[in-house]
Amino acid sequence: MNLNINIYIENFLNILLPRRCVSCGNYLFKNEKNICMNCIRKIPSPDITNDYNVVKDRFAGKFLIQTASSLFVYDKNSKYSYLLYSLKYHGRKDLALFFGTLLVQKLPKGFFNSVDCIVPVPLHSKRFQERGYNQAEQFANGISKLINKPVITNLLIRNIYTNTQTKKSRHDRWKNVEGKFSLNNHLNLFPKHILLVDDVITTGSTMEACLCELSKIDNIQFSVASIAIA
Numbered sequence: 001m002n003l004n005i006n007i008y009i010e011n012f013l014n015i016l017l018p019r020r021c022v023s024c025g026n027y028l029f030k031n032e033k034n035i036c037m038n039c040i041r042k043i044p045s046p047d048i049t050n051d052y053n054v055v056k057d058r059f060a061g062k063f064l065i066q067t068a069s070s071l072f073v074y075d076k077n078s079k080y081s082y083l084l085y086s087l088k089y090h091g092r093k094d095l096a097l098f099f100g101t102l103l104v105q106k107l108p109k110g111f112f113n114s115v116d117c118i119v120p121v122p123l124h125s126k127r128f129q130e131r132g133y134n135q136a137e138q139f140a141n142g143i144s145k146l147i148n149k150p151v152i153t154n155l156l157i158r159n160i161y162t163n164t165q166t167k168k169s170r171h172d173r174w175k176n177v178e179g180k181f182s183l184n185n186h187l188n189l190f191p192k193h194i195l196l197v198d199d200v201i202t203t204g205s206t207m208e209a210c211l212c213e214l215s216k217i218d219n220i221q222f223s224v225a226s227i228a229i230a
């Protein structure tokens with residue numbers, strides 16, 4: 001009975017306030033959430049075939065990465081990239097969670113099977129307070145929902161509050177992340193295979209700084225995932 005009432009209310013709201021695709025603006029069908037099927041089909045996914053994985057390649061020669069994936073390739077003129085801005089600055093944390101579930105759905109079954117926990121790149125506590133949420137953590141929650149692995153938010157600590165990294169050179173970015181993170185040694189956790197996640201991978205320097213700290217855990221293995229790769 002309650003279910004029927006909910007469906008009735010949902011249909012009624014849909015007539016009053018039609019939901020639109022956040023990407024193309026077209027009306028959504030009842031079974032669609034946030035993005036229409038047409039836009040999902042056209043998502044510019046990166047090449048992660050067995051021979052060549054563009055996401056893994058970003059860390060080549062620095063860290064051994066087991067599996068790596070991003071939902072889409074960042075292009076500043078693309079409507080998908082605008083979504084990234086939305087989830088960071090327009091409070092659309094629900095979108096980050098949705099992207100997490102979408103990534104798992106788009107990957108081959110069991111892609112993250114060997115992972116035992118998910119660690120989002122943390123925000124500085126001051127930034128977290130300003131924004132009210134960490135988009136990487138929301139993305140991690142979306143992945144976790146489908147692969148049933150825990151999200152650990154306090155394994156890494158972000159030490160330095162910095163301004164956003166836009167318009168910085170590669171060298172500046174690297175300088176900017178030195179000493180930025182530290183491993184929380186007070187946790188009695190012994191993960192074996194961490195899936196490190198962030199919203200965007202650009203040079204990879206932020207994730208590398210995290211991987212560097214996480215490498216202090218004995219016999220640890222890594223996989224990485226992001227919403228976008230630039």
Ligand SMILES: [Zn+2]
Nearest residue numbers: 021024036039
């Ligand atoms: Zn659409």
